[in-house]
Amino acid sequence: MTALIETEDLAKHFGDLKAVDGISLRVQPGELLALLGPNGAGKTTTIRMLASILSPTRGWVRIAGYDTVSQASEVRRQIGMLTEHHGLYTRMKSSEYLAYFGEIYRLPRPEVEKRSAELLEHFGLSEAAKLRIGNYSKGMRQKLAMARALLHDPAVLLLDEPTSSMDPESARLVRGSIAGLQTANRAIVVCTHNLPEAEALADRIAIIRRGRIVAQGTPGQLKREFLGSPIMELRVSGELDGAVRLLPEGATLTETGPDWVRFRSENPEVMNPQVVRSMAAAGIGIVTLAEVNRSLEEVYHSVMSAEASK
Numbered sequence: 081m082t083a084l085i086e087t088e089d090l091a092k093h094f095g096d097l098k099a100v101d102g103i104s105l106r107v108q109p110g111e112l113l114a115l116l117g118p119n120g121a122g123k124t125t126t127i128r129m130l131a132s133i134l135s136p137t138r139g140w141v142r143i144a145g146y147d148t149v150s151q152a153s154e155v156r157r158q159i160g161m162l163t164e165h166h167g168l169y170t171r172m173k174s175s176e177y178l179a180y181f182g183e184i185y186r187l188p189r190p191e192v193e194k195r196s197a198e199l200l201e202h203f204g205l206s207e208a209a210k211l212r213i214g215n216y217s218k219g220m221r222q223k224l225a226m227a228r229a230l231l232h233d234p235a236v237l238l239l240d241e242p243t244s245s246m247d248p249e250s251a252r253l254v255r256g257s258i259a260g261l262q263t264a265n266r267a268i269v270v271c272t273h274n275l276p277e278a279e280a281l282a283d284r285i286a287i288i289r290r291g292r293i294v295a296q297g298t299p300g301q302l303k304r305e306f307l308g309s310p311i312m313e314l315r316v317s318g319e320l321d322g323a324v325r326l327l328p329e330g331a332t333l334t335e336t337g338p339d340w341v342r343f344r345s346e347n348p349e350v351m352n353p354q355v356v357r358s359m360a361a362a363g364i365g366i367v368t369l370a371e372v373n374r375s376l377e378e379v380y381h382s383v384m385s386a387e388a389s390k
Contacts, residue, residue, distance in 0.1 A: 082145065083106040083107055083108050083109075083267070084107060084108065084109050084143065084144050084235055084236050084266070084267035085105060085106070085107035085113075085130060085141075085142075085143060085236060085267050085269065086105070086106055086107075086141070086142045087103055087104055087105045087126075087129075087130070087139065087140070087141045087142075088104050088139050088140055089102050089103075089104060089138060089139035089140075090102070090103040090104065090105075090126070090129060090136055090138070090139040090140070090141060091103075091136060091137045091138035091139055091291075092122075092125050092126075092129060092134060092136055092137050093137045093138075098290075098291050099122050099125040099291055100122040100125050100126050100129070100291045101122075101290070101291035101292050102138075102139070102291075102292060103122075103126060103139075103288070103291075103292065103293055104139075104293075105286065105293075107267040107268075107269060107284075108267065109235075109263075109264055109265055109266065109267055110262060110263065110264045110265075110266070110267070111262075111267055111268075111283045111284065112258070112262055112267075112268040112269075112270065112281055112282050112283050112284075113267075113268070113269050113270070113282065113283070113284050113285075113286060114269075114270050114271075114272060114278035114281065114282035114284075114285050114286070115127075115269060115270070115271045115272075115286050115288060116271075116272070116273075116275070116278060116285060116286070116287045116288070116380060117287055117288035117289055118289070118384075121288040121289055121290065121291070122288050122290070122291040122292075123240075123271045123288055124163075124164075124240060124271065125291075126288070127161075127163075127238050127240055127269065127271060129141055129148065130143065130148070130159075130236075130238055130269065131148075131155075131156070131159055131161050131238055132148040132149070132152040132155040132156055135148075135149055136148075136149070143155045143158050143159060143236055144158045144235050144236065146158065157185070157232075157234075158234060158235045158236050159234050159235075159236045159237070159238055160228075160229035160230055160231075160232065160234035160236070160237045160238070161229055161237075161238045161239075161240075162222075162225050162226055162229045162237075162238070162239045162240060162242055163225075163240045164240050164241050164244065166221055166222070166224075166225040168213050168216075168221055168224065168225065169213065170212065170213045170214030171212055171213075171214060172212065172213055173209060173210060173211065173212055173213070174196075174200060174205055174208065174209050174211075174213060174224055174227075175196055175200070175209050177213060177224070177228070178192065178195075178196040178199070178200075178227065178228060178231055179192055179193075179196065181228050181231055182195075182196070182231060182232075185231065185232040187231070187232060192231070195231055195233075196227075196231070199227035199230060199231065200227060202227075202257065203223040203224070203226065203227055203253070203254075203257075204223070204250075204253070205220060205223060205224060205227070208220060218246075219246040219247055219250045222242070222243075222244070222246055222250075222254075223246075223250065223253075223254065226239075226242065226254060226257070230261070234266070235265060235266055235267070236266070236267050236268075236269075237258075237261060237266065237267075237268040237269070238268075238269050239258065239268065239269065239270045239271070240271045241271060241272055241273070242254055242258065242270060242272070243255065243272070243274065243277065251277075255277060255280065255281060258270065258281055259280075259281060270282070275375070275376045275377045275380055276375070276376070276377075278376060279299050279375065279376040282299065283298065284296070284297065284298055285297065285298070285299060285302055285376065287302075287380065287383050289383075289384070289387050294383055294387050295379075295383045299376055299379075302376070302379045302383075303374050303376075303378075303379055306378075306379045306382040306383055306386075307374050307378055307379060307382060308344065309344050309345060309346045310344070310345060310348050310371050310372075311334060311342055311343070311344055311371070311372040311374070312331075312342065312343055312344075312345055312348055312351070312352065312355075312369060312370070312371055312372065313340060313341070313342045313368070313369070313370055313371075313372050314340060314341050314342075314343070314355060314359075314366065314368075314369050315339060315340045315366070315367040315368045315369075316339055316340070316359065316364050316365060316366055316367060317339075317364075317365035317366075317367055318339065318364075318365070319338055319339055320336065320337075320338065320339060320340070320341060323341065323359060323362070323364050324336060324341055326355075326358040326359060326362055326364070327341070327343055327355065327358070328351060328354040328355060328358060330345065330346070330347075330351060331343040331344070331345055331351055331355065332344040332345070339367075342372060348371065352369055355369065356369065
């Protein structure tokens with residue numbers, strides 16, 4: 081399968097500052113990649129190179145097979161982009177604004193009108209369509225910018241802090257929209273400081289520090305790599321009594337309580353049935369046996385701490 085987003089040894093230097101320093105990425109159709117990192121890590125500079133706004137100092141980018149330097153016009157037809165600074169024309173009304181961008185994308189007017197109405201309705205902006213954008217709240221402006229990014233149904237979406245400045249309900253709506261935009265024909269890159277949001281949306285995470293990727297993988301892979309093997313929690317009816325002794329070999333005890341026990345296991349799919357059989361044979365009733373949730377935030381702090389100690 082050909083990646084919709086490809087970069088190789090991508091770098092951008094501003095004088096002595098290495099804003100991005102050797103990033104290689106592949107984002108497949110249907111995949112959502114979240115870029116995480118502290119301010120100044122190089123996330124936005126990377127997005128701007130993907131969008132053909134900045135030319136690389138070194139390396140290359142291809143979007144849907146098009147080179148961002150030699151085929152910039154084709155690249156821009158393939159992408160929808162949401163940045164922290166929207167560039168909204170505040171004296172326009174939303175329908176006028178979307179019609180203007182429809183002309184830029186050379187879309188037929190009936191298609192622009194249909195898409196605009198659908199997007200404004202979807203983002204709850206239909207009733208505000210007669211107001212000038214200057215009268216919109218920050219959250220409303222963010223949603224209009226999202227509608228603009230989707231107007232031409234792009235193959236690649238580049239979203240920089242898509243839910244910033246939004247109230248919880250609007251942010252939930254936009255997250256749901258982003259999840260719904262994952263199709264077999266589209267790749268999405270999201271830059272966010274919202275770690276629960278990244279974990280909920282992303283198929284794969286790339287953590288950037290000082291212009292370089294320091295960790296990359298699925299949320300599950302990153303948790304195993306930086307937090308160790310999964311931790312399982314067994315809860316029983318009544319008290320544990322001697323149930324701890326019944327844990328099979330290979331289950332590493334981590335914590336216990338009056339009616340629960342936690343243990344690590346490299347292979348829960350093998351270990352958990354053994355635990356169930358052992359407890360059942362001893363007549364101990366199992367209430368739950370489940371993996372303890374470990375957050376992406378724990379992974380992020382583990383990565384940053386390890387990098388800071390180098």
